[in-house]
Amino acid sequence: MALLTIYALGAVLSAVFAFVCFHLAIFLVDYRRRRNMLVQFPHTKPHFIFGHLLEYPGPNDEGLAFQREMTEQFPVASLVWMMHIPMLVVSHPKTVSVILKSSEPKGPRTYNLIRPWVGDGLLTSKGDKWYRNRRLLTPAFHFEILKSYIELKNRCADILVGKFVQAAESSTSFPIFSNVIKFTLDVILKCAMSYETNCQLPGNNHPYVNAVGVLSDIMVKRFFQPWFHNEFLFSLTPSGRKFFKQCDFVHQVAENIIRERKDELERQQTNTSDGKQRKCLDFLxxxxxxxxxxxxxxxxxxxxxxxxxxxxxxxxxxxxxISWALYSIAEHPEIQQRAQDELDVVLDQAGHIDVMWDDLNKLPYLTMVIKEAMRLHSPVPFIQRILTSDTEIDGKIAPAGTAVNCVIYNIHHNPVTWEDSMKFDPDRFLPENADSRSPYAFVPFSAGPRNCIGQNFAMHEIKIALARILHKVNLRLDPNHKVEKMESLIMRAKNDIQVLVTKRS
Structure with missing residues (x-):
């Protein structure tokens, strides 16, 4: 009996060993096949352990300079090894268009970092769910809905402009990023959920606003700590526990708001005479x-x-x-004056300080300034997709499962497309210049079927904020403050952007 047990155990272990060896062999054969396909793409020689990881200076100005150098060397597509993980980088309109014209899902290695916060919404979802929800949400961005938000955006801008004026009166250096982010949060809370927090007011410590700030800060730090990209390991750290606690809190607040609005809509359906009914539906x-x-x-x-x-x-x-646009405007007084001249014609002749719906299309030069700022600074520096099938890119086949990085910063600084790419020149977007370029040469909101559904909402908000500020004050960079870029999911300023403000006569 004991001998029979030994034979049975031996047979089971042999079967398990054979199973593991079989699947390991399949993996190695497939890995070699995929590697042989990918090494056809141009690349520099990788380190046998770290790949190209040690060549990257970091997510800073030096790193961005390195990206521009690599784009100059490989302007169409290139292969990068992050230790043993291969990734394709596409930087030219003809290769970028192949990826963005498709509906390939977002890369999980990057976007899973924010999934505990944003869940499985349009940013991270894929397949049938993404298609369905995209169709359902498209009406939320109809121009009639967007038009109803103009008043709210102007009222939020009142507070922001007041802060600039106060800085001018006190002759103090003004931090742009930390104030603008409160403005945009105020706008999105009011427009998306009709939720009032007074988050722009001094001394306001609303817990929801604080939670969003904590989540953003922790997410940025985690992005540059690949050893904590594993959710389990991250959850064991103090930052991880704090992150997930704040996620639970913002989810609870959102659910309470949703539940209250749902009850309100049900009451309105049963009582059409309810005087509280809003004139226009909001995003929620x-x-x-x-x-x-x-x-x-x-x-x-x-x-x-x-x-x-x-x-x-x-x-x-x-x-x-908004922040990087103000930075470039403050850096170039002649461009600032030209934008202000346009604003004076539109707003002063109309006799109002608000930027109205009809004014948005009467500001062509300001629009060019905004586009050039988004090209030069690229608020969203990259998009990552995963190929679900073998795909031809630049005459070569990239195998299914490959991560493809559409590095928007590289696309916007590709010397093949953009001459003297570090120069801030809004005239690049004059019709006679822009019409000759591929639409995939400038993709601040991505492009194709998975483009940013809220890009018109965002452009209206950016125009209103910049117009209201520039119509009231002049800006110049604080010479005592060094501005340094920090590249993550969002292009940030490491130590904010400080400007000196004077009131316009």
């Missing part, structure tokens, strides 16, 4: 009332995920765009 109303062709709406969890996603994408990225 659209989420609650949207139904697909089967008559099914979004679940409470799906609504919460989309609210959290819109909150993240709608305030962090927009604050970066």
């Amino acid at each position: 109303d659209i989420l609650l009332t949207a139904k697909d062709e089967k008559g099914d709406g979004l679940t409470m969890r799906e609504i919460r995920d989309e609210v959290d996603t819109f909150l993240f994408e709608g305030h962090d990225t927009t604050s970066s765009a």
